[in-house]
Amino acid sequence: MDPISQLADLFQRFPGIGPRQAKRFVYFLLRQNGGYIRELTHGMQELQSRIARCAGCRRYFTNAHNAAAQECAICGDSARDSALLMVVEKDVDIEAIEKSGSFNGRYFVLGGTISVLEKEPEKRIAANELFRAISERAQHSALKEIILALSLNEGGETTAAWLRSQLAPLVREHALTISSLGRGLSTGLELEYSDVDTIQNALHSRVQDSETHHRE
Numbered sequence: 001m002d003p004i005s006q007l008a009d010l011f012q013r014f015p016g017i018g019p020r021q022a023k024r025f026v027y028f029l030l031r032q033n034g035g036y037i038r039e040l041t042h043g044m045q046e047l048q049s050r051i052a053r054c055a056g057c058r059r060y061f062t063n064a065h066n067a068a069a070q071e072c073a074i075c076g077d078s079a080r081d082s083a084l085l086m087v088v089e090k091d092v093d094i095e096a097i098e099k100s101g102s103f104n105g106r107y108f109v110l111g112g113t114i115s116v117l118e119k120e121p122e123k124r125i126a127a128n129e130l131f132r133a134i135s136e137r138a139q140h141s142a143l144k145e146i147i148l149a150l151s152l153n154e155g156g157e158t159t160a161a162w163l164r165s166q167l168a169p170l171v172r173e174h175a176l177t178i179s180s181l182g183r184g185l186s187t188g189l190e191l192e193y194s195d196v197d198t199i200q201n202a203l204h205s206r207v208q209d210s211e212t213h214h215r216e
C-alpha cells in the first residue's frame, strides 16, 4: 500500500472520521513543513511514554515527575474525601467537575455507556473494575456514597439503571448510598458541556436513591 493510503487508513480509525476526511488529513500533512510533522510525531510518542492510566480512577494522567507513580494527583491527594466516589463516563467529565470546584471526593472513569441491547456490558465499560474498587474502598477507606454522574440521555440512563441493579448487593453489604446529579442538568446534554454553575447546582441538589435512603 502506498504511504498516502496507509496513513489515511490509520486516520479512518479515529472516532467520527470517514474515508474522505482521512484523505484530507493526509493531504493537509503533505502541505506542512518538517517542523509541524516533527512536533506531531513527538506529541504522539509522548502520549505513549509520559501518559499513564491511573490505577485508582482509570483516567489518563501525565506521569512527568515519577515514572513509578501509579496514581494521578487527585487519587494521590490525601486531603480529598474518600467517603464520596463519583462515577463519570470519561476523563473530560472530571475536568468539568474539577473546574466547578464543588466536589472534593474521589472519581472513577467508566469509559463510556451501554445501550439497552448490550449483551456484555462489562466488556464495554469498566464495570468489573468499578465493583472491585467499590468493594475495596468500602472495606478500607470508609466509602459511603456513590454518585452516578452520567449523561441525562438514553445511554447514561441505561447505564445508571444497570449499575444500580448490579451494585445492589454491595450497597446492602456495606450500607452505601447511591445518588445521582440533581436539577439543572439539561436532558441530553453531556456533563463536559455543562457550565460551572449548572454542575455546582446539580451536585448540591443531588438525589439519593429512595430505597437506600430509607434504610439509613
Ligand SMILES: [Zn+2]
Pocket (backbone or CB within 6 Å): 054, 055, 056, 057, 058, 059, 071, 072, 073, 074, 075, 076
Ligand atoms: Zn486517579
